[in-house]
Amino acid sequence: MGLYDIIFYLFAIITIASAVVVVNSKNIVHAAFSMLLTFFGVSGIYVLLGADFLAVVQIMVYVGGILILLLFGVMLTNKIVSVDIRSGSIQVIPAIIALGAFAAILFSIMTSTNWKSESFEIPTTTSVELGNLLMSQYVLIFELLAILLLVAMIGAASIARRDKE
Amino acid sequence: MYDFLINIFGNQIVAYFVAAAIPLFLFILPYALFAVLAERKVSAHMQDRWGPMRVGYHGVLQTVADILKLIQKENIRATLTDKVLFNLAPYLVFVGSFAAFAAIPFSSWFIGSSIDIGLFYFIAISSFVVAGILMGGWASNNKYSLLGAMRSVSQIISYEIPTAIVILTMVMITGSLNLQTITEQQTAYFWNWNILGGATFGIGKFLLIPLMLGAFLIIYISTLAEVNRTPFDIPEAESELVSGFHTEYSGMKFAMFFLAEYANMLAVSFLIVVLFFGGYHSPFGYIGNSIGVEWLVPIEQFFWFASKGIFFVIVQMWLRWTLPRLRVDQLMTVCWKYLIPYSVAILLLVGLITLI
Incomplete structure (x- = not known):
């Protein structure tokens, strides 16, 4: 495992962990701010894939624009903390079935697609x-x-x- | 430069990381320390006072002593603050403002990262500062902090538009987003700088000069607002909001906000220097070239770049101690009714001129 892989996994962990916080957090401002980390992680992965322009656009548009707008909206609402955010689990069995089916489809696409892998040259x-x-x-x-x-x-x-x- | 570092560390990625971190430790942090002192000295002399005089000769070590004091201070955190966000906010602001220096060419021999989207990266990375300010202001759980953060963010977002339009104008003239390429186009002498119409000689150059002066004024005013300096310092407005979004911070966390502000001032000054004032190029040619000492040239270039950058920082301080603060409605009027229409007009005119 080279340094490149370590950096990739670092960004992957940042993205996934903060995405989990976005979904599970009871505090809506915490959720919004951990979305910042999600966007950051995704843009890091873009950089590793050689898509530097896309990475910067990601930060500029999502962090600089949409996220700030979202936070403004959240903060200007009354009673931020006491808002009852429903993030419990209902309908567990249908959810598991749907998730399993979706994962199976993704996995089969991943294995059956003929990925383009001839060039290792990062632009x-x-x-x-x-x-x-x-x-x-x-x-x-x-x-x-x-x-x-x-x-x-x-x-x-x-x-x-x-x-x- | 990169070959040299790659030879030392034996790994490309590590070498790039080190290269991007060098300017921070060798130049920006010492600069920030002395910029704080310079601000106090400038303000003192403008008000016919002495300023700090005790530590070192005429107080030159005052900021070092202040930072040593701040490191020892207790980190006070009020009970009802949001713990995680409160602790994270200074780091976000600090990282966001110092990361911008990675794309800035300090001399032809050294640039942190010569990426082709340098200008774009420079604008984008500053959005982390915005998020950090908002985070700090909200997490403090203090109405003055929240108000300051709101004002600061709405101001930065508004003034990003004229900045971005002027940058777009410059990209149209230079045809590049790479800060090093833009610098290289404005070769050696001052009449080749973009503020005087760029290096290509022709009728277009003379038509560009008045537009460039206007564009420079617009970007200077709007970057001044982006770094929350007087006359655009309503986010901090000591007489209304205690000190804005960092009211609740103490000790080293406060110092991080403070140093980040000075780093931001230098970053936008460097941006203006690269776009309009020839970047690291000397206005009069190089001593190293005339006496045939090749290695002297990058050092001279660094000297010119640093002096131009620091000159604009000093002008920012001068404005701070000269002009009164704007009201919120005046602030928005200046941005939306004057700066943005004028910058769009300049963009269109420059587009016509580049067709000639």
Whole structure:
């Protein structure tokens, strides 16, 4: 087991452990903050896979944007701690069946797929190729996404606007 | 540099870790110690006082003594604070602000990590600081802390937008996200710096100069707000909120917030230096090149980089002791009604000019 593997398992443990906390925590702020660690772990794994751009986007969008928004929402609500979060276990047997089936499907996909494994070369840079692809092959999708975001932004602004009497 | 470290440690990953950690221990921590002192001295002299005079010659060792004192202090934690988050928050802020230095090129010989997405990484990693501030403010279980944290985070998030747009403008001109490449494009003399239109000589260069001055002012104002400095220090506002999100912290945890603030000031100054003021390049050419001593050049480059960075830190201190604090509504007006529209206009104009 090389250093690379150790780092991978470190990030994997961070991701999974904090994800468990997100699900099980009784305190909603604790849950939100451990989601930060989950995102961090995932972006670490992206870095190890050579997807540096994706890793930074992960941190920027999720930690810098969505998580902060979430925390703002949580903190501005009254009575954060006394909110009764239902995280008990109900419907145990159906859950086990569904989980088992899902795990079996995932495992069979994992073993039966012909994974691409010929190149061990980790790309040194991804941003240039990503940019070229976004501006040539996927330019329609890129523009559509931009329009979607614009529509969402205008919608949010018009919802938040004060009504004129 | 990397080859040298890889030879020592025999492992690429370990070598990269060490390379990324070197600037922290050799430069940033000593800098932070003396920046605190410099702030006190600058403020004192601006107010016609002496400032700290007792420890060492004219008080030069004052901060060292302060840190020694803070290390010995008891870690006070009020009963009703959230234990885990309260203890974690200073580390998150500290790590977030010091991690930004990994992507900054200190000289042509040394850069912590020459990643191709350096600028992007620089913006993204600062979101950990935001999360840490929010964490500390909430976990303190104190209304002043929470208010300070809320103000701080909303301010940082708002002012990230003009910063990001100006950075986007610079990326359009330079065509790179790598801080080292951006520096290398602004070679040796000061008329090649981006603030004076960049290295390519032509009609575009002269059209860019006024836009670059505007872009520089916008990014300087908005980074000033991002590091919570006066006139944008409503998150700390001593006269209203005790001291904002770190009211409840004492001892070394307080010192970590404090050192992180000064590290942040230097980080944004370095960012501005790289984007607009030629990074580590000397304005007048190198002594090492003219007398034919090759190894002198990186040292000179480090000297110029550090001096430019520290110059902008001193300007930040100067502004702090000159300008009054903005109100919350003025703060938001400045950001949303002035800085963002102007930065978008500059972005569009620069886009047109680069087509010429």
